[in-house]
Amino acid sequence: MRYRFRSMTALVAVAAVGLAACGGDDDASDDTSEEAEPATEATDAAEPADEPATEDGADISVALVLNGELGDEAFFDSANRGAEQAATELGIEVRVIEAGLDAAGWEPALRSAVASGDYDLVITGTAPMADVLGPLAEEFPDQQFVFYDAALAADNIHSITYAQNEASYLGGVVAGGLTSSGIEGTNDDLVVGFVGGLDLPVINDFRAGYAQGAASVVPDVEVLTSYAAGFGDPAQGRELAEAQIDQGADVIFQVAGGTGFGVFEASTGRGTYAVGVDTNQNPLAPGTIATSVQKNVDVSLFQAIERFAAGDLPFGVTETLGLAEGGVSLAMDEYYEQIVPEDVRTLVDEARDAIIAGEIEVDTTLGS
Structure with a gap:
């Protein structure tokens, strides 16, 4: 039996914010998402997080900067689910920042999050963000980052790629x-x-x-x-x-x-x-x-935040997650x-x- 396409009008509206990075069914939470404020290969050495967090993660704050917007029913919504899971299950303070589809807004959004000094860990992803993140990681060597769906070799970046x-x-x-x-x-x-x-x-x-x-x-x-x-x-x-x-x-x-x-x-x-x-x-x-x-971005980001909170997330490395690791399915x-x-x-x-x-x-x- 064939069925009619569900809610095409709604999905076309969603498509306006759907920038694929080619990455639960809960909608994005207003409590964890805010609009942006104005404003490779792994290295051999792996540096662990500076200090382990408290057991429940309550002293850890994380920013997830999306170079797009929520509502794509795909990649960015998946990243948001991982952040929400960390907030709910680990008690970690998580802020999701939607930098929008216009690339001109990506650097100001990421810079604002980093320069604020408010976040122990800043997460961003996709290959187009490499040229934005690279200089900022060098400018702010004490800030630790997770970079997903692409890789950058830097001592303060943990990169995650997927065997799509x-x-x-x-x-x-x-x-x-x-x-x-x-x-x-x-x-x-x-x-x-x-x-x-x-x-x-x-x-x-x-x-x-x-x-x-x-x-x-x-x-x-x-x-x-x-x-x-x-x-x-x-x-x-x-x-x-x-x-x-x-x-x-x-x-x-x-x-x-x-x-x-x-x-x-x-x-x-x-x-x-x-x-x-x-x-x-x-x-x-x-x-x-x-x-x-x-591409199970939600699983990988939750695990990265969990490891960071435990003080055991290595930096200066790239991890590739495939079928065996549950990174793709x-x-x-x-x-x-x-x-x-x-x-x-x-x-x-x-x-x-x-x-x-x-x-x-x-x-x-x-x-x-």
């Missing part, structure tokens, strides 16, 4: 399995699609794993690839997806933030399938989104089970186990 290619491989297995399954919504062409928000290395890392996973099921599969002009244009996402559907694609993986909502709309309207990104987006279009490639819920045939789900389980065991080396665009 591993979870994307599983998404590709789903796509390859569906396009060759003959189920309703597929065609005889062995073609799947990929829509990225921009042509960036991290976006292409998703594509690399996806294409490899699809080819593991259908060796001669064709992967159509399109890039939008950004992460907040669902109309363009729909246009790109419809063009791929016209070329035979019956499963499209979107790594495009708010632009990807248009992919979901196109797939729903044309009766084909889609793969979501960053968080479990399956409920956004039941019967259309077969699964989602999850594939959404396997009732929506997944409704769409994906059992034999394909078995292939996914086998591929996941093989990747974790090191039996499958997943392609990447980010180097070793």
Whole structure:
């Protein structure tokens, strides 16, 4: 049974704030979020946090500076959930600062948080923030940072990256399995699609794993690839997806933030399938989104804050979190089970186990 796309009007509004970084269902809390105030590779040495916090974390204050806004139902909402969890479970004071989509506001927002001296730990993320964070980390050597979804080598930065290619491989297995399954919504062409928000290395890392996973099921599969002009244009996402559907694609993986909502709309309207990104987006279009490639930013940030509070978060290093560490995963819920045939789900389980065991080396665009 196919279902209608849920609340497309609301999601288009959300898309205006959806800058994908390509990363619970609770909405962002007003108590932890405020608008911004005006204003690589790891090093070998690892420095622990200066002093352990109190056991309940009550003496620790943390700022999470987002180079975007909440409400994307993906990457930034996931980061916020991790911060909220730390505030709730660890008793840590957490302030979430939305720096907005305009890059001109990112440096003032981050500088304001750092220069205030109010925060023991400042967290920010995504590759576009590297040029902002790098100089500030050097200017404020006593401030400690967590930088997620990208890496910077500095003695006062703990970097977190994600093996999104591993979870994307599983998404590709789903796509390859569906396009060759003959189920309703597929065609005889062995073609799947990929829509990225921009042509960036991290976006292409998703594509690399996806294409490899699809080819593991259908060796001669064709992967159509399109890039939008950004992460907040669902109309363009729909246009790109419809063009791929016209070329035979019956499963499209979107790594495009708010632009990807248009992919979901196109797939729903044309009766084909889609793969979501960053968080479990399956409920956004039941019967259309077969699964989602999850980048578990919330889990990683909560764990980083917890380790910092315990005095055991190393600085000057980069940690990469993949399937084995729970940093990435594939959404396997009732929506997944409704769409994906059992034999394909078995292939996914086998591929996941093989990747974790090191039996499958997943392609990447980010180097070793």
